[in-house]
Amino acid sequence: xxxxxxxxxxxxxxxxxxxxxxxxxxxxxxxxxxxxxxxxxxxxxxxxxxxxxxxxxxxxxxxxxxxxxxxxxxxxxxxxxxxxxxxxxxxxxxxxxxxxxxxxxxxxxxxxxxxxxxxxxxxxxxxxxxxxxxxxxxxxxxxxxxxxxxxxx
Numbered sequence: 001x002x003x004x005x006x007x008x009x010x011x012x013x014x015x016x017x018x019x020x021x022x023x024x025x026x027x028x029x030x031x032x033x034x035x036x037x038x039x040x041x042x043x044x045x046x047x048x049x050x051x052x053x054x055x056x057x058x059x060x061x062x063x064x065x066x067x068x069x070x071x072x073x074x075x076x077x078x079x080x081x082x083x084x085x086x087x088x089x090x091x092x093x094x095x096x097x098x099x100x101x102x103x104x105x106x107x108x109x110x111x112x113x114x115x116x117x118x119x120x121x122x123x124x125x126x127x128x129x130x131x132x133x134x135x136x137x138x139x140x141x142x143x144x145x146x147x148x149x150x151x152x153x
Contacts, residue, residue: 015073017125017133018099018107026100028069030143033092038144042066057148065148068140069097072109075120078130085130088112088122095142111138 031039041052093110120132
């Protein structure tokens, strides 16, 4: 029990970045600083989700993608004034994921790559909270529009 009392406030927080579910999800927009044409928007189309910029998209890949985004966890919350984090986020973000819920509230995550080959990627959430996210988790949510193109046979 003594270990619990030694935890700081960040260790007690819910680690989910977006924390949305299928009932309150309205749309998702992914933008990429260096590849603006690879950005996309996900929204409801009749009975299923689709990508606004594509006439047809691979719904299995899209559902897996939305699951990965909804379950994305912060590895750690960064305390204000962390010099290493501030040097990384002083640059332009490489990507931005924005979720809108049915009440039109926006939740964002700006992603920044560290200068070294760290296993963590830095992020800035809505409200300015800085976080790190495992690089493997980020690789499943940083998808380009072309990833979702369906290959009908």
